Amino acid sequence: DTGVSQDPRHKITKRGQNVTFRCDPISEHNRLYWYRQTLGQGPEFLTYFQNEAQLEKSRLLSDRFSAERPKGSFSTLEIQRTEQGDSAMYLCASSGPGRGNSPLHFGNGTRLTVT
Amino acid sequence: GDSVTQMEGPVTLSEEAFLTINCTYTATGYPSLFWYVQYPGEGLQLLLKATKADDKGSNKGFEATYRKETTSFHLEKGSVQVSDSAVYFCALSDLAGNTPLVFGKGTRLSVIA
Numbered sequence: 001d002t003g004v005s006q007d008p009r010h011k012i013t014k015r016g017q018n019v020t021f022r023c024d025p026i027s028e029h030n031r032l033y034w035y036r037q038t039l040g041q042g043p044e045f046l047t048y049f050q051n052e053a054q055l056e057k058s059r060l061l062s063d064r065f066s067a068e069r070p071k072g073s074f075s076t077l078e079i080q081r082t083e084q085g086d087s088a089m090y091l092c093a094s095s096g097p098g099r100g101n102s103p104l105h106f107g108n109g110t111r112l113t114v115t
Numbered sequence: 116g117d118s119v120t121q122m123e124g125p126v127t128l129s130e131e132a133f134l135t136i137n138c139t140y141t142a143t144g145y146p147s148l149f150w151y152v153q154y155p156g157e158g159l160q161l162l163l164k165a166t167k168a169d170d171k172g173s174n175k176g177f178e179a180t181y182r183k184e185t186t187s188f189h190l191e192k193g194s195v196q197v198s199d200s201a202v203y204f205c206a207l208s209d210l211a212g213n214t215p216l217v218f219g220k221g222t223r224l225s226v227i228a
Contacts, residue, residue: 004158033215042119042204042218043159056215091159103149104216106158 002026004107006092012113013082020078021110025094032075033104034067035091036060043091049075082114117142121205121219128195128226136190136222138179138205146207148172148181148188149216153202162190162203195226 005024013019025032030051035043046065047057051072061067064082069075079086089111093104122137140146150162150172163172168183177192190203205219 040220042206042220043216045215045217048215093159103161103164104159106151106160108156108158 004092004094004105006090006107006110008110009108010111010113012115015084015114016081018078018080019082019112020076021090021092021112023075023077023092023094023107025074025092026105027073028097029094029105030072030096031094032069033093033095034075034077035093037089037091037109038087046077046090079112082112084114087112087114117146117207117214117217119205119207119217119219121203121222123220124202124223126222126224128224130197130226130228131194132226134190134192134195134199134224136203136205136224138188138190138219140186140188140205140207142186142207142209144209145183146209148179149206149208150177150179150188150190151204151206151218153204153221155201159204195224197226197228200224200226 007022033048034046037043045058047067049069064080067077089109091109093106095102095104118141147166149164151159152162153159163174165172165181171180179190202221202223204221206216208216
């Protein structure tokens with residue numbers, strides 16, 4: 001069990017640019033989640049996948065955001081035309097296998113700074 | 116929608132002091148309740164959980180009891196250590212785990228020697 005891995009750890013970009021983050025979940029986990037965390041706040045849910053199917057998207061996920069999990073393994077989160085308000089820590093978590101309330105295992109996050 | 120409210124920090128305690136971090140929730144149905152902890156420089160990790168009323172979750176000396184009548188899940192530890200310094204998050208999801216976790220804002224705990 002190597003844990004949930006996120007890449008990059010930090011990303012600084014100029015407003016208007018596109019960015020993509022990658023998450024590698026624990027290998028046997030079938031559920032994968034994306035959260036966003038800003039300073040002084042708890043993680044806010046963005047979207048989640050069960051295997052390759054994207055099952056739920058938050059209202060926070062504007063049309064500039066897109067997430068994929070093409071083969072049910074790693075996932076990517078892309079933000080197009082970044083805005084300063086997108087600056088945050090983006091967290092990935094995975095759980096499973098199977099259904100039910102298995103605990104979420106979080107990665108260390110990708111910190112995005114939009115200048 | 117479902118929500119979690121936890122006491123604002125930061126909380127600063129001396130080593131061996133008693134800790135309480137309050138957490139209350141609003142949810143339809145009967146959620147499962149969790150405490151997650153984030154140590155400096157690390158990702159969030161599950162500390163303890165409870166899935167039904169009157170259940171007590173415990174781990175590493177921390178405890179929390181699911182109180183349905185007061186919709187609360189307060190975190191307690193009898194004697195804190197410097198190594199407990201971290202941010203603590205209360206969270207809930209539906210019983211079957213079919214809804215994503217909803218987190219509180221977090222409470223930063225600093226324990227001084």
